Amino acid sequence: MAVIAEPIAKPVSRFQLFLDRREVLEMFLVAPAIIYVLLLVGLPLLLAVYYSLSTYTVYDPSWRFVGLRNFWDILQNPTFTQTLLNTFIFTFGSQLLGLVLGKFGAFLLLRPFPGRKIVRALIVLPFVIPVALATIAWRWLFDSLYSVFNWTLIALGILERADAPNWLGTPWLAMLCVIIINAWRFFPFAIVIFLAGITAVPQDVIDAATVDGAGFWRRNYQIILPMILPIMAIGLIFGIVFTFTDLSIVFLLTQGGPVGATSVLAFAGFKTGIESGDVAHGAAMSLFMLPVLLIVVVFMLRFIRRREI
Amino acid sequence: MQRVLTRSLWELAFYLGVAFFVVLAAFPFYWMVITAFKENSDLYDVSNIPFWFNEWPTLEHIKYLFEETLFARWLWNSLVIGVCVTAITLVTAVPAGYALARMKSRKGETLGIMIFLTYLVPPTLLFLPLSRIIAELGLQNSMWSLVLVYPTFTIPFCSWLLMGFFKALPVEIEEAAIVDGCSLFGAFIKMAIPLSVPAILTVVIFTFTLTLQEFVYALTFVSSSDQKTITLGVTTDLVRGDVFFWGELMAGALIAAVPVAIAYNLFLDRFIAGITGGAVK
Numbered sequence: 001m002a003v004i005a006e007p008i009a010k011p012v013s014r015f016q017l018f019l020d021r022r023e024v025l026e027m028f029l030v031a032p033a034i035i036y037v038l039l040l041v042g043l044p045l046l047l048a049v050y051y052s053l054s055t056y057t058v059y060d061p062s063w064r065f066v067g068l069r070n071f072w073d074i075l076q077n078p079t080f081t082q083t084l085l086n087t088f089i090f091t092f093g094s095q096l097l098g099l100v101l102g103k104f105g106a107f108l109l110l111r112p113f114p115g116r117k118i119v120r121a122l123i124v125l126p127f128v129i130p131v132a133l134a135t136i137a138w139r140w141l142f143d144s145l146y147s148v149f150n151w152t153l154i155a156l157g158i159l160e161r162a163d164a165p166n167w168l169g170t171p172w173l174a175m176l177c178v179i180i181i182n183a184w185r186f187f188p189f190a191i192v193i194f195l196a197g198i199t200a201v202p203q204d205v206i207d208a209a210t211v212d213g214a215g216f217w218r219r220n221y222q223i224i225l226p227m228i229l230p231i232m233a234i235g236l237i238f239g240i241v242f243t244f245t246d247l248s249i250v251f252l253l254t255q256g257g258p259v260g261a262t263s264v265l266a267f268a269g270f271k272t273g274i275e276s277g278d279v280a281h282g283a284a285m286s287l288f289m290l291p292v293l294l295i296v297v298v299f300m301l302r303f304i305r306r307r308e309i
Numbered sequence: 310m311q312r313v314l315t316r317s318l319w320e321l322a323f324y325l326g327v328a329f330f331v332v333l334a335a336f337p338f339y340w341m342v343i344t345a346f347k348e349n350s351d352l353y354d355v356s357n358i359p360f361w362f363n364e365w366p367t368l369e370h371i372k373y374l375f376e377e378t379l380f381a382r383w384l385w386n387s388l389v390i391g392v393c394v395t396a397i398t399l400v401t402a403v404p405a406g407y408a409l410a411r412m413k414s415r416k417g418e419t420l421g422i423m424i425f426l427t428y429l430v431p432p433t434l435l436f437l438p439l440s441r442i443i444a445e446l447g448l449q450n451s452m453w454s455l456v457l458v459y460p461t462f463t464i465p466f467c468s469w470l471l472m473g474f475f476k477a478l479p480v481e482i483e484e485a486a487i488v489d490g491c492s493l494f495g496a497f498i499k500m501a502i503p504l505s506v507p508a509i510l511t512v513v514i515f516t517f518t519l520t521l522q523e524f525v526y527a528l529t530f531v532s533s534s535d536q537k538t539i540t541l542g543v544t545t546d547l548v549r550g551d552v553f554f555w556g557e558l559m560a561g562a563l564i565a566a567v568p569v570a571i572a573y574n575l576f577l578d579r580f581i582a583g584i585t586g587g588a589v590k
Binding site: 022025026027029030032033034036037040041042043044045047048051101104105108111113119121122123124125126127128129130131132133134135136137138139140141143145146148151184187188192193196231234235237238241242244245246247248251252265266269270273274279282283286287289290293297301 | 323326327330331333334335337338340341344352353355359360397400401402404405407408409411412420422424426427429430431432433434435436437438439440441442457458460461464465468493494497521522524525528529540541543544553555558559562565566569570573574577578581582584585
């Protein structure tokens with residue numbers, strides 16, 4: 001080591017003593033990160049709660065406290081009930097589709113074959129491309145006139161041009177498109193998480209099971225699956241949280257339309273709070289996300305903790 | 310004979326499955342590439358085969374991006390934001406990750422999990438109050454608001470990632486330095502940091518790509534064109550009313566997406582390891 005001891009004769013300053021006490025130094029090193037996060041995540045979170053209980057708007061920034069009236073207003077509005085329902089359909093539809101695709105994809109990629117590295121790099125593209133940019137590409141794929149899907153269906157003689165679906169203009173089709181894009185974005189993540197879990201299962205455990213006479217399905221569902229559940233749980237937390245709170249896909253693909261069919265919580269909060277300037281109602285809408293997020297996170301964390309024992 | 314046949318049928322099914330996944334994942338990307346280089350007359354003719362060039366490829370759209378739009382400016386803005394956010398993240402997350410890893414008992418781990426959980430607090434819950442805070446600071450409609458806000462998700466993620474790294478670094482190295490006369494802080498600066506260069510590089514890549522990907526905060530805080538980031542500029546400024554300039558849109562998306570995709574692809578396993586924390590041992 002090239003570090004040479006300093007001569008002891010030098011008087012030890014107060015600052016140096018401070019930096020030599022382990023607990024003090026540790027707190028000093030963590031403090032900037034914690035302060036940043038408290039000021040720009042913790043404080044805004046509290047502010048959001050307060051806005052939702054006030055009459056704050058961009059035009060009238062008063063802090064008058066009105067209790068739960070904003071929440072009551074919102075729930076009276078049938079459009080919002082639709083939005084709430086949409087959020088759940090969007091989240092669980094795309095997670096389910098993404099998981100199914102992820103499971104099959106991981107199953108294929110588990111086996112070594114020539115070119116696996118390149119195949120993997122291509123398959124993870126949806127997850128590594130910024131979602132806003134990918135959504136714009138999808139919008140072009142679903143274009144009312146130039147959709148390549150419609151072109152193919154017509155060219156194959158399955159459809160007449162007159163019957164070609166207007167993907168983003170029909171309510172249920174638009175919802176389907178939003179779900180497909182989100183599932184498309186997350187299935188590579190599911191594949192990679194799944195693979196990471198499986199490769200972490202010690203080979204001798206699998207071998208022991210094989211020697212003991214466990215068949216393919218038994219190995220899969222009674223040994224590998226329980227062992228990778230914690231990591232799958234974490235993958236699912238991220239999938240659900242990021243989907244449930246996303247607005248970019250809806251904003252760029254459908255603008256919540258047609259007639260509110262794809263409006264989700266985050267998008268409604270943005271429309272009301274930012275575009276209309278009704279901060280109080282917008283905050284109340286956004287806060288509907290909070291209980292679901294808390295439940296998901298707490299449930300998953302407990303699950304992981306229990307698994308570790 | 311029968312066995313050979315079943316076997317090759319299985320092989321065929323396997324490669325068909327692989328091909329299905331490759332097409333599913335990469336087709337929109339292929340679509341971006343092909344649209345970006347097609348002539349408009351080729352693009353907007355429904356009788357043309359859309360999957361390939363019916364006329365010669367062109368660089369017209371890319372030229373248009375740089376000459377007629379603020380594309381170069383958005384690239385520059387994204388670069389500046391990325392560099393500043395990376396600097397802020399390194400200065401805060403490296404010490405935090407180190408201290409969390411070295412804390413005795415379970416305190417470090419609990420604190421680490423708490424910091425990491427803030428990564429899960431969605432921008433869509435925070436943009437309303439943050440937009441007020443930014444207005445108070447006089448940063449509304451300026452790219453500097455993004456420099457202020459992006460560390461809220463890069464710091465938690467990177468602290469967590471670095472905590473895992475420092476835990477794997479043997480304490481003995483710093484102890485040896487302390488025996489040689491280094492202070493505790495000196496051991497961190499002179500021993501731990503130089504040894505963590507690979508981890509720091511990972512953090513730089515992630516911070517940069519996370520800021521390039523971000524959309525919600527940019528959309529909420531920035532509205533004038535010359536302050537936009539590349540992701541926001543491409544997705545909102547190249548649409549005039551109801552008219553979509555598809556060639557330019559796809560060219561812009563392609564240029565913005567390719568570096569992120571490559572960087573991410575190379576570091577994906579580290580990203581997954583960071584997200585799943587201790588779950589894979």
